[in-house]
Amino acid sequence: MRLIQIKFSRLSKGQKLIAEYILNNYDKAAFMTAAKLGASVGVSESTVVRFAIELGFNGYPTLQKALQELIKNKLTTVQRLELSNEYISEENALKGVLKADIDNIRATLEKINHKTFEDVVNSIFKAKKIYIIGLRSSSALSEFLGFYLNIILDNVRVVSSGMSDVFEQMINLNEDDLVIGIGFPRYAMKTINILSFAKSRNAKVVAITDSLLSPLASKADYTLIAQSNMASFVDSLVAPLSIINALIVAVGMHEKDKISDTFNTLEGIWKKYQVYSSEKDLYEER
Structure with a gap:
């Protein structure tokens, strides 16, 4: 936004119209195609492309991505809802959300650092105790990771907002x-504060987040990037969950014999206390 203000006086008349629109409607402009942005201000698509190049970008997609990175932590839930109403309708909700999630997983696969992933797995085995924290919408991810790591390991604790404070x-x-x-x-601010606290105690820190520019990444020794671009007001957690699944599987591969014994024991307990419905139960219900 600052870059647009600095270069504003050098822009052509049509480019100034684009600049003014972005400055006043950055939340919408970040998700518009070049053609749609041009139509919104009354200029051609090529003028929009030249505007991006004039700002120093190699094309409009790069400018658009920069805008999306800039705003994604600034959008309120109300703004997210307004955007979803504009770009996703009831008729195309299923297709739109699934396509966005596919794109997120594809981008995550391209961005993930395999060496960092291996370092995180090694850190899990080296740790005396493992604390997992993910608050608000990320609590589902932390609970899922904690549930499975607790089956494999015996030193895992999920930190959550409950009766006691997370620091306690x-x-x-x-x-x-x-x-x-x-x-x-x-x-979530409390998650960021917890990672700062962890660093002050000289603990190892792993961040599972969307960008190296994330405030979580700045506190971490290792960062696993999972793209979470939203298709609506609901956070997209498909790619983060895939990364967490991969972590669980990688840890499990190191502990095959232990997991086998654990699940054999659990199967006996589940059967005795009817934790899961059986084929017989389903048949009797019919």
């Missing part, structure tokens, strides 16, 4: 421990 749940945190922080726009 981590009072004994030290340099032998690992903290896994999960957060996506809009980032």
